[in-house]
Amino acid sequence: QVRRRGTIGGSLANNDPSACYPSAAMALDARIHTNSRMLMAEDFFTGLFMTALEEGEVITRVDFKIPARAKYMKFPNPASRYAMTGVFVAQFHDEDGVRVAITGASEDGVMRHHGLEAALNANFHADAVDAVAISADGLMSDLHGSAAYRANLIKVMTKRAVSAIQ
Numbered sequence: 001q002v003r004r005r006g007t008i009g010g011s012l013a014n015n016d017p018s019a020c021y022p023s024a025a026m027a028l029d030a031r032i033h034t035n036s037r038m039l040m041a042e043d044f045f046t047g048l049f050m051t052a053l054e055e056g057e058v059i060t061r062v063d064f065k066i067p068a069r070a071k072y073m074k075f076p077n078p079a080s081r082y083a084m085t086g087v088f089v090a091q092f093h094d095e096d097g098v099r100v101a102i103t104g105a106s107e108d109g110v111m112r113h114h115g116l117e118a119a120l121n122a123n124f125h126a127d128a129v130d131a132v133a134i135s136a137d138g139l140m141s142d143l144h145g146s147a148a149y150r151a152n153l154i155k156v157m158t159k160r161a162v163s164a165i166q
Helices: 008-014 021-027 114-122 126-131 147-165
Strands: 031-034 038-040 045-047 059-063 069-076 083-091 098-103
Touching: 008 021, 008 059, 021 045, 021 069, 021 083, 021 098, 069 147, 083 147, 098 114, 114 126, 114 147, 126 147
Parallel strands: none
Antiparallel strands: 031 038, 031 059, 069 083, 083 098
16 A cells, blocks of 8 residues: 655655755754654764664654745656755854755765855855855766766755745
């Protein structure tokens, strides 16, 4: 039997490297509550399809920090519609500033990109992304796209996300 609907908790627990919700959790500094503890998103995701959940733990609640503005842009695989590369940009009016989380590209799963964050904290404009070098090291390379292609997609999707909320 195939389920017709999923939950955000289920998506986070699965931690599919091409799923959209993990990047939202990371960019929005989510607190992931289980039946026994609370974990920050940055500590929750530990690798492809891997999380810090222990045996018997179930996600019971997810709290997100509310940004001043945010946008998620993805380049979907034409067949599956999963993200080949997805970028979530969130701008906060506090010490967090800008957070950029990427899904679908890294060999380690969802990740933040501190270089993009620094550039956008200095100048929240799509053109600021041009000055950031996106390394292909550690990015996935498969039949859908090379690591260099995904590095380019990170830059393109980040620029589109920023342009959409400027």
